[in-house]
Amino acid sequence: MTDAIDTAVLPRLDDSLYGIETRGVSAWFGDRKVLDRVSLSMTAGQVTALIGPSGCGKSTYLRILNRMHEMVRGASLSGEVLLAGTDVYAAGRRPADVRRRIGMVFQRPNPFPAMSIYDNVASGLKLAGIRTDREHRDHLVESSLQAAGLWQEVSNRLRSPGGSLSGGQQQRLCIARSLAVSPDVLLMDEPCSALDPTSTRRVEETIAELRGRLTIVIVTHNMQQAQRVSQSCAFFLASHDTPGRIVEAGPTDRLFGAPADQRTADYVNGRF
Ligand code: ADP
Ligand code: MG
Numbered sequence: 001m002t003d004a005i006d007t008a009v010l011p012r013l014d015d016s017l018y019g020i021e022t023r024g025v026s027a028w029f030g031d032r033k034v035l036d037r038v039s040l041s042m043t044a045g046q047v048t049a050l051i052g053p054s055g056c057g058k059s060t061y062l063r064i065l066n067r068m069h070e071m072v073r074g075a076s077l078s079g080e081v082l083l084a085g086t087d088v089y090a091a092g093r094r095p096a097d098v099r100r101r102i103g104m105v106f107q108r109p110n111p112f113p114a115m116s117i118y119d120n121v122a123s124g125l126k127l128a129g130i131r132t133d134r135e136h137r138d139h140l141v142e143s144s145l146q147a148a149g150l151w152q153e154v155s156n157r158l159r160s161p162g163g164s165l166s167g168g169q170q171q172r173l174c175i176a177r178s179l180a181v182s183p184d185v186l187l188m189d190e191p192c193s194a195l196d197p198t199s200t201r202r203v204e205e206t207i208a209e210l211r212g213r214l215t216i217v218i219v220t221h222n223m224q225q226a227q228r229v230s231q232s233c234a235f236f237l238a239s240h241d242t243p244g245r246i247v248e249a250g251p252t253d254r255l256f257g258a259p260a261d262q263r264t265a266d267y268v269n270g271r272f
Contacts (some may be wrong), residue, residue: 018084018184019044019215020065020102025079026243027060027069034060036243037079040234042185047207047216049226049252052236053272057244058219061236062187065217066102067095083184100128103178107190109170111177113163117154120162120173121145124180140180147213148176149206168199172206179210186210188218192225204229223268227256235264 020042027035035057042048050058063069064077067088081088088098103124111120121141125132132140141158145151150172154165162173171191178186188207192200200222207216207229220226226233233256234249248255248264259265266272 017044017215020185021082023080025064025077025081027057027064027077028075030074033243036245038246040246040249042215042217043232044215045212046232047211047218047230048232048234049230050217050219050234050236051226056236056238058236059189062104062189062217062219065187066104067098070095100181101183102185102187103183104187105174105178105191107193109167109174111162111170111173114161116159117162117173118158121176121180124177128181130181144176144180147179147210148172149202149209150176166199168195168202171195171199171203175206183214185215185217188216190219190221193221227252235267237263
């Protein structure tokens, strides 16, 4: 029995593209405010890079976008997060559904090491509660591995454990796992920080391939990487007594080539 995927809930990769936008998002851990009225529009099908020093709230911001922030004890927020024009925090909207449409890849690749490569990718479907027959599942696993740029390397060893792959391959496996459920948005929190330069390049190539197929938001400390992969960029900054704010956002070329704010200029030129 085939359970066709409900495309109304779960658009296919090549269907509609949805951007994501925040309006006046503030965040707290306990009574400590860590983000202050962050408004940003991340264009559908493009790559937006979030840059800024450690501790300015970039990871918190990503977790707010896909409703992971509320899983942290004592965490709260205000403001709006709009996906396809509707608030992901609207009453009645289930966090699990939001997380299915907005996937996340972390700094440390986190595949299930003992689980096969195939099952790692298919686990994304299972976790999302998507039932498929074998043929459809095979197709989704292959197309996700293709999209993550890993298919050629693993097509003859799909039953090998995820943990047998190199760090860079594991990261692309995690990308494939996220893609299997056809998310609208992929959030990447320093996805290359733990990788060597060659693996970093491969992940960047994957990001370039995915451009135009879904909306990507990437946090990076690597200014060259931000310029290579992103079309838009937002510079976050916090200080000991000021919560994280966006200093400046805009086209990546402009932010790096002609920053409007001196602090942006200092940061992108490594004077921070
Ligand atoms: P970035 O990703 O830019 O380095 P984070 O979003 O991780 O910044 O952190 C923003 C601020 O929130 C930091 O001051 C950090 O110490 C604080 N913070 C992050 N996570 C938690 C948490 N789970 N509990 C309390 N404070 C936190
Ligand atoms: Mg972080």
